[in-house]
Amino acid sequence: MKQSNKLAAFCFNFVLILASFQLIASDNKMGTINIAAPISAPFISKDEQGKPQGFLVELFNLIQQKQGLKVNISVMPWARGMHEVKVGHKDALMPTIYTDDRAQYLVYPKLPLIEFYTVLLKRAKDNIKVDDITQLGTDKTIVKIRGMSMGKAFDDAEKSGKINVIEVRDFDHAIQMLANSRADLVACVDYISNSSLKRLNLRDKINTLRFSNEKIAAYLAFSTAFAEQHDIDELMQKVDKVKKTAEYQALVDKFLK
Numbered sequence: 001m002k003q004s005n006k007l008a009a010f011c012f013n014f015v016l017i018l019a020s021f022q023l024i025a026s027d028n029k030m031g032t033i034n035i036a037a038p039i040s041a042p043f044i045s046k047d048e049q050g051k052p053q054g055f056l057v058e059l060f061n062l063i064q065q066k067q068g069l070k071v072n073i074s075v076m077p078w079a080r081g082m083h084e085v086k087v088g089h090k091d092a093l094m095p096t097i098y099t100d101d102r103a104q105y106l107v108y109p110k111l112p113l114i115e116f117y118t119v120l121l122k123r124a125k126d127n128i129k130v131d132d133i134t135q136l137g138t139d140k141t142i143v144k145i146r147g148m149s150m151g152k153a154f155d156d157a158e159k160s161g162k163i164n165v166i167e168v169r170d171f172d173h174a175i176q177m178l179a180n181s182r183a184d185l186v187a188c189v190d191y192i193s194n195s196s197l198k199r200l201n202l203r204d205k206i207n208t209l210r211f212s213n214e215k216i217a218a219y220l221a222f223s224t225a226f227a228e229q230h231d232i233d234e235l236m237q238k239v240d241k242v243k244k245t246a247e248y249q250a251l252v253d254k255f256l257k
Contacts, residue, residue: 032070035060035220036081036090038145039170042195042255043095043114046075055255056094056113062247067238077169079147082106091226095218097149107227111236112217118150119193120209121178121186128185130211133157138164143174144187151216154187171196179205189216191256 037044037056044054052073060071074081074090084090086105098108120142122128130136134157146167149155157163166183168174175196177183188196190208197203220239222232242248 032072033226034091035071035073036076036084036093037073037095038078038081038148039075040095040189040192041171041199042191044073044075055251058251058255059242059248062245062251063239063242066242066245066247069235069238078145082147085221085223088223088225090223092220092222094220096221097151097216097218098221099149099152099155102149102221105224106221107224107232108219108221109232109236111233111240113220113236113239114218115215116218117190117210118154118212118216119188119190120211121175121188121193121197121206122184122209123178123181124205124207126184128209130185130209133211134162136163138162140164140184141166142185142187143168143177143183145169145171145174150187151212151214153212172200175200175202175206185209 037052039045042054043056044052047053052075057073060069060073063069064071074084076084081090081093082102085093093106095114096102096106096108120130120133128140133154136142136157138161140163142163142165144150144165144167146169150158154163158165165187168177171186171188171192174183174186174188175193178186179200179202186193190210193208197206220236222230226232
């Protein structure tokens with residue numbers, strides 16, 4: 001009987017040890033998260049050596065320090081980034097606005113990564129007012145980044161042909177088209193427009209119009225393969241904890257104010 005009890009105790013302890021090793025392995029299995037991101041200063045840009053820099057780069061550096069999450073950020077055009085995540089070559093895409101179409105191949109967590117306003121840019125001399133994007137009509141040409149969502153109201157108006165939209169590769173190209181009278185408006189994000197106008201020294205020539213008072217949530221959206229293997233909501237809870245720190249607020253003041 002004693003030998004039987006000893007054997008049972010040994011088996012129980014062995015199972016506990018095995019389970020603990022499995023939990024440790026599960027925690028470490030995530031490894032490095034490979035993230036695709038388009039150039040969208042101040043969120044993401046490249047330094048003189050071609051390395052990623054910006055608000056989101058420093059945010060994830062802070063997250064690694066605080067929570068141990070490691071990421072590798074690859075800067076690429078928006079459309080290519082979506083494709084890389086869609087086919088599973090990258091684990092996630094940021095910053096990503098939710099759309100029903102994207103939800104077919106991207107998995108969105110409950111918590112957003114950031115929030116911002118979508119805006120229209122116009123030449124300061126032009127008398128253009130936009131209270132409702134659906135009422136703008138098609139006589140004005142709007143430029144936006146290829147494959148980028150500008151929120152449901154804008155996207156629906158574009159799909160239904162209520163507005164005239166052409167797409168380009170990057171924000172600077174779009175703003176230069178506006179400055180050179182090759183377009184009437186540029187659809188953009190408030191933080192990105194502020195950064196671009198300052199860098200291009202166009203603040204006195206370009207005005208910003210907010211066509212919605214509702215903030216748009218943007219996410220770290222994941223590939224289906226990554227989301228099947230990892231708890232993305234738990235991951236974003238770790239990110240959210242970092243966003244409540246003084247160090248995070250310092251990043252906001254540095255890049256977004």
